[in-house]
Amino acid sequence: MEKKIxxxxxxxxxxxxxxxxxxxVAKENxxxxxxxxxxxxxxxxxxxxxxxxxxxxxxxxVGSCHTPVAEGMVIQTHSPKxxxxxxxxxxxxxxxxxxxxxxxxxANICELRRIAADLEVGLPRFRAxxxxxxxxxxxxxxxxxxxxxxxxxxxxxxxxxxSGTPLFxxxxxxxxxxxIYGFDQPLGSQACDDCDACVEICPSGAIRKVRKAGEERxxxxxxxxx
Amino acid sequence: xxxxxxITPPRDRADLVERLKETQRRYGHVPEEAIAELAESLAIPVxxxxxxxxxxxxxxxxxxxxxxxxxxxxLPCYLKSAEVIMKAVExxxxxxxxxxxxxGRFSFxxxxxxxxxxxxxxxxxxxxxxxxxxxxxxxxxxKSYE
Numbered sequence: 001m002e003k004k005i006x007x008x009x010x011x012x013x014x015x016x017x018x019x020x021x022x023x024x025v026a027k028e029n030x031x032x033x034x035x036x037x038x039x040x041x042x043x044x045x046x047x048x049x050x051x052x053x054x055x056x057x058x059x060x061x062v063g064s065c066h067t068p069v070a071e072g073m074v075i076q077t078h079s080p081k082x083x084x085x086x087x088x089x090x091x092x093x094x095x096x097x098x099x100x101x102x103x104x105x106x107a108n109i110c111e112l113r114r115i116a117a118d119l120e121v122g123l124p125r126f127r128a129x130x131x132x133x134x135x136x137x138x139x140x141x142x143x144x145x146x147x148x149x150x151x152x153x154x155x156x157x158x159x160x161x162x163s164g165t166p167l168f169x170x171x172x173x174x175x176x177x178x179x180i181y182g183f184d185q186p187l188g189s190q191a192c193d194d195c196d197a198c199v200e201i202c203p204s205g206a207i208r209k210v211r212k213a214g215e216e217r218x219x220x221x222x223x224x225x226x
Numbered sequence: 227x228x229x230x231x232x233i234t235p236p237r238d239r240a241d242l243v244e245r246l247k248e249t250q251r252r253y254g255h256v257p258e259e260a261i262a263e264l265a266e267s268l269a270i271p272v273x274x275x276x277x278x279x280x281x282x283x284x285x286x287x288x289x290x291x292x293x294x295x296x297x298x299x300x301l302p303c304y305l306k307s308a309e310v311i312m313k314a315v316e317x318x319x320x321x322x323x324x325x326x327x328x329x330g331r332f333s334f335x336x337x338x339x340x341x342x343x344x345x346x347x348x349x350x351x352x353x354x355x356x357x358x359x360x361x362x363x364x365x366x367x368x369k370s371y372e
Contacts, residue, residue: 161271165271166271168273169271169273169274169276169277170277171273171276171277171280171281172277172280172281173280173281180273180276180277181273182272182273182276183258183261183272183273183276184273184276184280
């Protein structure tokens with residue numbers, strides 16, 4: 001039997017395998033840490049920072065999706081500092097996200113919106129610049145609207161592409177960072193004819209299915225409380 | 227670009243930046259053909275090479291003018307009114323950052339910290355540093371570049 005290590009999450013002592021991440025251990029113990037860029041079973045990205053937790057002795061908050069557990073770790077997953085940080089992160093994402101939920105096809109199945117509702121983030125206080133890119137709608141099965149991208153890079157790691165060449169990459173730097181296809185071209189009609197992985201995992205309206213009128217949505221509809 | 231096989235093939239992925247720099251030196255920018263060629267010889271997708279080329283300020287994806295003006299946009303220069311310098315360059319050349327003059331004499335770019343903060347605001351023209359800038363100095367400096 002593999003060696004187990006002991007650590008403390010939210011004051012409760014738990015045991016875990018040494019190759020697990022904090023997020024996995026938390027999940028196993030019924031603690032819900034919000035995530036946006038994390039995809040189970042794929043290598044962690046650590047881009048969205050929503051899964052940050054407080055680890056005793058660490059100068060900064062750490063991303064739980066990519067931090068392995070260690071013997072004797074003392075972790076707080078929902079301390080006031082953690083919650084405040086997560087709220088500001090979502091607020092900043094919303095601040096540079098187009099105010100187009102009303103007309104967005106993903107509006108009531110949107111992960112970003114669900115997380116914002118869970119964390120009780122309302123209208124952002126910040127007036128940030130927004131990105132405006134043309135909508136790429138030539139492809140028969142997916143529409144890409146990079147104005148709505150929150151740069152979680154899920155599509156970048158999830159796509160294996162046809163013939164093993166991933167479809168998306170990252171380019172530029174700072175505010176101009178963008179998930180690109182080819183030479184930063186629009187997604188043409190011939191771009192890909194494989195799975196719908198990127199459509200399924202995109203947490204915002206940036207990549208979505210071409211939906212015919214009356215067709216049912218894949219995800220469960222979101223009901224926002226309050 | 228003159229045909230295939232002009233660029234030294236990269237040894238491995240770590241060599242990619244050096245080969246992109248070589249391309250930039252030889253052609254004045256990194257053309258799409260070069261990106262495609264590098265991607266093919268490393269057997270990686272073009273978007274990966276494009277991503278690297280677009281990340282660095284000293285690599286350009288479009289052709290540049292004979293002289294490249296790079297004004298620092300980082301915080302220390304900003305606090306020393308780099309915006310006034312940018313406006314002065316804009317006024318002198320009639321172009322905004324990211325553009326090249328019609329005669330191909332100057333390209334105007336903004337750049338991140340160039341390590342001349344002790345003499346902010348600063349800019350580079352080609353590889354010459356110009357420091358402690360004032361809008362009045364701009365005209366004189368630009369005159370010395372043909």
